[in-house]
Amino acid sequence: MAGTGTAHLRDGDDILLRVEGLTVEFPAPGGNRVKAVSGISFDIKKGETLGLVGESGCGKSTTGRAIIQLPPPTAGSVQLNGDELTDLKGDSLRLRRTDIQMIFQDPISSLNPRRKIGKVVAEPLDVWGPASKEEKRAITDKLLEAVGIDPDLARDKRPHEFSGGQCQRISIARALVLDPSMLICDEPVSSLDVSVQAQILNLLGDLKVDYDLTLVFIAHDLAVVKNISDRVAVMYLGKMCEVAESNEMYSNPAHPYTSLLLGSVPEPDPDNEIDLEIVEEGDLPSPINPPSGCRFRTRCPRADEQCSAEEPQMVQIASDHFVACHHPLIEPQPMEVSLAND
Amino acid sequence: MPDSATAQGLRNEPLLVVEGLKTHFKLPLGMVKAVDGVDLTVDRGRTIGIVGESGSGKTVLARTIMRLNLGANVFTEGSVRYAGVDLLDVPNKKMREYWGAEMSMVFQDPMTSLNPVVRIGRQITEHLRHHLGLSKEEAKETALALLKEVRIPEAEARLSAYPHQLSGGMRQRVCIAIAIACGPRLLFADEPTTALDVTVQHQIMNVLAREQRERDMGMVLVTHDLGVVAGRTDDIAVMYAGKIVERASTKALFDDVKHPYTEALLRSIPRTSHLSHTRLAAIVGRPPDLINPPAGCSFSPRCAYAQDICFSEEPVLQEASPNHEFSCHFPVGSEPNREAFEKNVAKAMPQAVSIRRHEESLAQLGGEI
Structure with missing residues (x-):
């Protein structure tokens, strides 16, 4: 897309979150507007994991934050279980928001360094949870154990006494303490070593089953996103390029941008041919003045006049595979064929 | 000058020979054995990958070889022979002749390794004027050529830009331009792409590979990601707890x-x-x-x-x-x-x-x- 359209949205009762036409803009100097997210739509089924990928500045984190109304989006609708979150204000919004929790990229700075771990994890309960101290303690301990932290050792320590991976576990425990139905993970493993990254990804996979969670997983590492996601959405400069079931997306990328991203993933294989010719700076255009038509056209090898004149719309090219591109890498298949493949 | 030493003979000797290197830090809690007996050889024009988790000692190793571990609590043992000279015996002041001119380093975070209040142009010309004794105009021309070499668009305009006006990938390109400015024979890259997007990572690694090949530098690539070094190094040394636990040609290591x-x-x-x-x-x-x-x-x-x-x-x-x-x-x-x-x-x-x-x-x- 860098285009718009809602062809990829699904119907059904099991849709937990439905986002339509989400737009987030920030004021910039000189009366300009930074168009961080421009009219994207997606939905997530109960128990599904949606991976959001793209480079820095593509609006993936802003999208995650707009879901929990931090800040509320400039336009568009965010429906959780059919309730419109953008209409809520004040206490009713705060109460509804407990159902969606978030974990952040930098685990150490997202924990208050002056507080003890027991307090950090129990804080959501102080606001919304049971009043009795014993109950709070029991819930906190249970969650710390679930994320692999010994509550008796950790309770009275402070965040600096833990490694990055352990802090991320503690953040996860804090996010789960109010028993949310949805967890938004914003680059949760990108500041961790590969070994710890694998631990956290496995943990998220287990917790998702144990606690009946629906995940939005935001990351720039495509291999990580593939590992954890059921469905992947690729974003570029505030627009959505491609949405597909994750194995399908990685074996048959249809958008030139997806293909560029996949080609850049370093594979741990010495026989892998590396294209040494790619040295040019392919910087993102400014989100204040995004390119006309398809926003990816300035970096796209397939771009032509149509791409600058007309914004591509989401179209279906296979079952559960949608792309917004005038010149996709794979031709749309007749639907009978893709149904037969199901 | 180290130049004369390399010019005369020593052609057969590897560029860098590290033997029994130990770097220990004395802390109130005890002695931290960050590097504990490492042997390493880097030949001219070869690329070595040093791989390990955080805390395995890979960065301390690179910094010790570069003589960047300063402080009264640092204890170093062993030898680091560069072009026939044991760098551990070189006085700090004399090391300035090596830094930039003989060996240089690209660091992980391009924002903090550039001076935020100095224009890009001067950050490059500073080295050129000091080491190569170029005039102001010559240095500026060379800086421009370097920026073009690392493929920075609108290089001329960028000379007068400040680091915050550039994206992360562009800043890292500037860091590479600075590192190669005076034609070092040995380049260290310490997690050069960890803070960058995959697409930019790919470009930056290619820029490094090209410069390494064209200038026939020895390169040491320090990273935690085996994926990054897989197709880009000749040899790999895997570090754990301050020691090298496995070393092989890249192909042998993966196969x-x-x-x-x-x-x-x-x-x-x-x-x-x-x-x-x-x-x-x-x-x-x-x-x-x-x-x-x-x-x-x-x-x-x-x-x-x-x-x-x-x-x-x-x-x-x-x-x-x-x-x-x-x-x-x-x-x-x-x-x-x-x-x-x-x-x-x-x-x-x-x-x-x-x-x-x-x-x-x-x-x-x-x-x-």
Whole structure:
């Protein structure tokens, strides 16, 4: 897309979150507007994991934050279980928001360094949870154990006494303490070593089953996103390029941008041919003045006049595979064929 | 000047020979053995990858070779021979003749390694004027050529830009331009792309590879990501707890892994060729305490193959084949290794179970696609 359209949205009762036409803009100097997210739509089924990928500045984190109304989006609708979150204000919004929790990229700075771990994890309960101290303690301990932290050792320590991976576990425990139905993970493993990254990804996979969670997983590492996601959405400069079931997306990328991203993933294989010719700076255009038509056209090898004149719309090219591109890498298949493949 | 030393003879000697290098930091809690007996050789025009987790000592190793570990609490032992001179004996003031001109470094965070209040142009010309004695105009011209060489668009305009006006990828290009400005023979790149997007990472690694080839530099690439070094290095040294635990040519290392730690690092990387939801083989636990390292093999508490001997007796580096060394009692791929693994799975040792679950998940999902 860098285009718009809602062809990829699904119907059904099991849709937990439905986002339509989400737009987030920030004021910039000189009366300009930074168009961080421009009219994207997606939905997530109960128990599904949606991976959001793209480079820095593509609006993936802003999208995650707009879901929990931090800040509320400039336009568009965010429906959780059919309730419109953008209409809520004040206490009713705060109460509804407990159902969606978030974990952040930098685990150490997202924990208050002056507080003890027991307090950090129990804080959501102080606001919304049971009043009795014993109950709070029991819930906190249970969650710390679930994320692999010994509550008796950790309770009275402070965040600096833990490694990055352990802090991320503690953040996860804090996010789960109010028993949310949805967890938004914003680059949760990108500041961790590969070994710890694998631990956290496995943990998220287990917790998702144990606690009946629906995940939005935001990351720039495509291999990580593939590992954890059921469905992947690729974003570029505030627009959505491609949405597909994750194995399908990685074996048959249809958008030139997806293909560029996949080609850049370093594979741990010495026989892998590396294209040494790619040295040019392919910087993102400014989100204040995004390119006309398809926003990816300035970096796209397939771009032509149509791409600058007309914004591509989401179209279906296979079952559960949608792309917004005038010149996709794979031709749309007749639907009978893709149904037969199901 | 070091130039004369390299010009005369010594052509046959490798560019850099590190022997028995130890770097220890004295802290109130005790002595941190960050680098503990490392041997390393870098030949002209070769690229060496140093791989390990945070805290394995890879950055301290690179900084010790560059003589960047300053402070009264740093204790260094061994030798770092560069072009016939032991750098550990060179006085600090004299090191200035080496930095930039003979060896230089590209750091992880391009924002903090550039001076935020000095224009890009001056940050490059500073070195050129000092080391090469160029005039102002000559230095400016060379700086412009360097920016073009690392493919910075609108290079002329960028000379007068400040670092905050550039994106992360562009800043790292500037850092590379500064590092190669005076034609060093040895370039260290310490996690040069960790803070960058995959697409930018690919570009930056290509810029480094091109410069390395064209200038015939020796390059040391320090990273935690085996994926980054896979197609881009000639040799790889894997570090754990301040020691090199396996060293081989890149191809041999990936084709015939011997050390369980190398294998574990490789296995814990999620791959796009694996199906979604493949269970990852995480390395359990954390890197060891470098003040009181465990007895025996330092990897034993996290190793899926560890037996009694591993906890008491430290394995020494042994040769698997010429130019392939490792230190392990139960090398990967051997019969004792398989037996040790089965024993540990039977004992429900978490690290062995984690690998078994990864294998089962791969088999169940149909493995590679």
